[in-house]
Amino acid sequence: MTAESIQNSAKGKQVLMMGTCLCDAFYVEAAKAMVEVLEYLGVEVVYPENQTCCGQPAFNSGDWKSSRTVARHAVEVFKGDLPVIIPSGSCTAMHKHGNLLQFENEPDLPAVKDLADRSFELIDYIVNHLGVTQWPGKLDAKIAFHHSCHTRGSGTRPGAQTLLSSIDGVDLVEYGQGEQCCGFGGTFCVTFPHISGQMGTLKLDHLLENTPDYLVSADLSCMMHLGGLAEKQGRKLQYRHAAQILLYALKGGAID
Amino acid sequence: MYASKQPIDSYASKMTDEKRHSVYDGTSSGTYKRYSVLFKDYEDPDALRKLAGKVKDHTLSHLPKYLEQAEKKLTENGATVHFADSDADARDTVLAILKKHGVKRLTKSKSMAAEEIHLNPHLERNGIECLESDLGEFIIQLDDDIPSHIVKPIIHKNRNEIAETFLREGIAEDLNNDPETITRRARSYLRKKYFEAEAGITGANFVSAESGRIALVTNEGNARFGMAPVPVHIVLVGIEKLLPRDKDFGLFLNLLGRSATGQQLTVYTQFVGGPRHPDQPSGPEHMHVVFMNNGRTDVLKSNCREILRCIRCSACQNVCPVYRQSSGHAYRSVYGGPVGAVLSPILFGDRFAELADLPKASSLCGACNEVCPVDIPIPDLLLRLRDKAKVEKVKSVGALPMAPFAVLATSPLVWRTAMTASKMMNHLPIQYTPVAPLQNWLNQRTLPKWQGGDFRKWMKGRQSETTETKESSKSPSND
Numbered sequence: 001m002t003a004e005s006i007q008n009s010a011k012g013k014q015v016l017m018m019g020t021c022l023c024d025a026f027y028v029e030a031a032k033a034m035v036e037v038l039e040y041l042g043v044e045v046v047y048p049e050n051q052t053c054c055g056q057p058a059f060n061s062g063d064w065k066s067s068r069t070v071a072r073h074a075v076e077v078f079k080g081d082l083p084v085i086i087p088s089g090s091c092t093a094m095h096k097h098g099n100l101l102q103f104e105n106e107p108d109l110p111a112v113k114d115l116a117d118r119s120f121e122l123i124d125y126i127v128n129h130l131g132v133t134q135w136p137g138k139l140d141a142k143i144a145f146h147h148s149c150h151t152r153g154s155g156t157r158p159g160a161q162t163l164l165s166s167i168d169g170v171d172l173v174e175y176g177q178g179e180q181c182c183g184f185g186g187t188f189c190v191t192f193p194h195i196s197g198q199m200g201t202l203k204l205d206h207l208l209e210n211t212p213d214y215l216v217s218a219d220l221s222c223m224m225h226l227g228g229l230a231e232k233q234g235r236k237l238q239y240r241h242a243a244q245i246l247l248y249a250l251k252g253g254a255i256d
Numbered sequence: 257m258y259a260s261k262q263p264i265d266s267y268a269s270k271m272t273d274e275k276r277h278s279v280y281d282g283t284s285s286g287t288y289k290r291y292s293v294l295f296k297d298y299e300d301p302d303a304l305r306k307l308a309g310k311v312k313d314h315t316l317s318h319l320p321k322y323l324e325q326a327e328k329k330l331t332e333n334g335a336t337v338h339f340a341d342s343d344a345d346a347r348d349t350v351l352a353i354l355k356k357h358g359v360k361r362l363t364k365s366k367s368m369a370a371e372e373i374h375l376n377p378h379l380e381r382n383g384i385e386c387l388e389s390d391l392g393e394f395i396i397q398l399d400d401d402i403p404s405h406i407v408k409p410i411i412h413k414n415r416n417e418i419a420e421t422f423l424r425e426g427i428a429e430d431l432n433n434d435p436e437t438i439t440r441r442a443r444s445y446l447r448k449k450y451f452e453a454e455a456g457i458t459g460a461n462f463v464s465a466e467s468g469r470i471a472l473v474t475n476e477g478n479a480r481f482g483m484a485p486v487p488v489h490i491v492l493v494g495i496e497k498l499l500p501r502d503k504d505f506g507l508f509l510n511l512l513g514r515s516a517t518g519q520q521l522t523v524y525t526q527f528v529g530g531p532r533h534p535d536q537p538s539g540p541e542h543m544h545v546v547f548m549n550n551g552r553t554d555v556l557k558s559n560c561r562e563i564l565r566c567i568r569c570s571a572c573q574n575v576c577p578v579y580r581q582s583s584g585h586a587y588r589s590v591y592g593g594p595v596g597a598v599l600s601p602i603l604f605g606d607r608f609a610e611l612a613d614l615p616k617a618s619s620l621c622g623a624c625n626e627v628c629p630v631d632i633p634i635p636d637l638l639l640r641l642r643d644k645a646k647v648e649k650v651k652s653v654g655a656l657p658m659a660p661f662a663v664l665a666t667s668p669l670v671w672r673t674a675m676t677a678s679k680m681m682n683h684l685p686i687q688y689t690p691v692a693p694l695q696n697w698l699n700q701r702t703l704p705k706w707q708g709g710d711f712r713k714w715m716k717g718r719q720s721e722t723t724e725t726k727e728s729s730k731s732p733s734n735d
Binding site for chain 1: 261666
């Protein structure tokens with residue numbers, strides 16, 4: 001694949017973007033990068049105005065009644081035939097798996113199932129559904145990729161590895177205990193503060209071993225937790241969503 | 257420093273560094289050994305565990321049939337089969353067997369089923385001396401402690417502590433923490449006890465319904481030593497331990513050793529077909545098999561029935577980051593870690609409210625499901641139990657109220673307004689806000705800068721820009 005053939009390789013495709021609450025509140029640059037990356041591939045991105053959250057916080061807390069209310073709202077907001085692309089393995093897993101669990105005995109399971117079938121995490125979509133396995137441009141950076149737990153067994157993990165390591169100049173570094181959870185876990189991090197902090201600190205010890213320039217993941221939530229811990233502990237850690245790395249490479253290594 | 261209201265978190269926060277290191281080292285080394293041997297020996301270990309899950313699932317769906325078959329075969333083989341419905345029934349059944357044979361002293365090979373029904377104290381109250389023969393369990397018994405791990409009961413102790421126990425109990429004359437010396441001392445102490453015993457109690461790792469054969473695995477040979485020289489062998493086993501056929505042993509024993517300790521097979525694997533035949537030179541004359549229900553049929557009826565596939569390998573405990581930080585004792589039940597967090601609240605159904613916090617002690621990272629040799633979807637089951645606790649209105653400490661969140665997340669206008677307004681947080685001294693969850697976050701972490709509303713604004717501008725471009729590019733043709 002040449003740079004020219006990658007650009008506009010998905011011309012004419014239209015998708016719905018689910019921005020996630022974290023992008024909505026904190027990570028504007030990651031959300032913008034997602035749009036620009038998809039547009040580079042020729043995809044038209046539509047952002048439904050009424051979107052809020054996938055309902056995962058309530059789901060994980062065990063309040064499935066509240067969670068189903070939020071999920072129903074999402075089903076309504078993202079109705080139609082278009083794929084729903086999400087810059088988060090975690091919210092995607094909520095659509096694809098969590099919702100199926102909590103709607104098991106509900107009459108509107110088919111609608112939920114339809115949303116599940118149309119939902120894709122961004123990197124998984126680019127690599128495994130648009131078939132883009134190489135990324136053009138250049139970025140001189142040492143990157144530690146965090147396999148978030150919600151991308152276990154999904155197409156995101158190998159996809160991200162393929163795509164990021166194909167970038168000219170990118171050095172994808174391995175580190176110890178890559179499988180271990182960072183300790184975020186949604187509300188877990190504030191209801192089990194001690195264990196969460198210990199897990200995160202251990203993760204940081206391993207991640208920082210090879211002094212990467214960036215921690216990169218398909219989930220901003222893990223990185224928000226790890227980044228916050230590192231800053232509080234006075235350890236240097238820069239993190240970016242995988243989409244931002246793709247965008248930097250397209251811009252020839254220009255970093256915001 | 258922070259409010260830790262969840263019992264497991266609170267327990268973990270008070271653990272000594274020494275204990276935490278013992279648990280962490282023991283569990284993480286188990287995980288790596290498991291990983292290396294599975295992937296060395298099998299091209300697709302995942303397919304293997306999925307198959308094992310299916311075999312177990314099938315067995316559980318036809319449990320009465322297989323139990324009947326096993327009972328018939330065991331009886332034909334010369335064993336006596338008992339069924340115990342509750343924990344009390346199981347204890348009484350074992351006690352009655354021992355009394356019938358006039359047993360005063362017995363050795364026990366590690367059995368989670370016996371731990372589950374607190375068999376030892378019951379027997380001791382009734383004047384029967386019961387010596388644990390698994391090295392770890394033996395030390396637990398000396399310390400009047402309880403096991404904290406399924407396969408390594410004393411994962412929470414290091415060799416210095418064990419050396420101290422041995423000195424205190426007169427098993428050693430000096431304080432020697434060399435593992436080999438410790439093991440030799442325990443061995444010479446235990447060896448003569450086997451010959452003094454009048455009965456041996458073991459569990460069973462698997463029971464074949466086809467032949468009534470029982471599979472027992474140990475690394476110390478203590479199970480076979482415990483049963484071989486005694487006249488009475490009692491097998492205490494949960495009804496879920498059945499396998500349909502003898503040939504299933506191959507699949508399950510291969511998975512069990514690798515998942516539990518990273519061994520291809522454990523050092524000792526034995527199959528017990530029944531009591532001694534008249535033409536056999538030695539072995540117990542009497543074999544009693546006690547099939548214990550103790551809540552298992554209730555679990556089968558629940559929406560967490562998959563947990564009964566468990567073969568007690570402890571791979572989920574070893575890989576669980578929460579267990580690694582807290583140890584099995586934090587789970588306040590015989591089964592700790594992910595399997596315990598599911599099993600305990602439903603198996604001991606009358607204690608559901610008291611144990612309903614266990615399923616919350618997980619970041620739902622999914623590692624437990626990934627390593628489970630019988631593919632139990634543990635995170636899903638944890639979530640179902642969280643829902644059950646909420647539906648049954650079990651009081652939950654430190655839980656965040658989610659109803660207001662649902663209102664906010666279903667009112668798009670309010671949501672957008674709140675997002676934009678949240679930028680105020682950048683200018684407020686939020687570190688002083690008396691909201692526990694926020695404090696629990698900020699005590700250890702910083703928050704990124706709030707940028708609520710900015711993306712939507714950018715996207716709107718971009719979309720109208722695109723529309724304008726489209727419009728202007730259309731205009732010539734419109735002319």
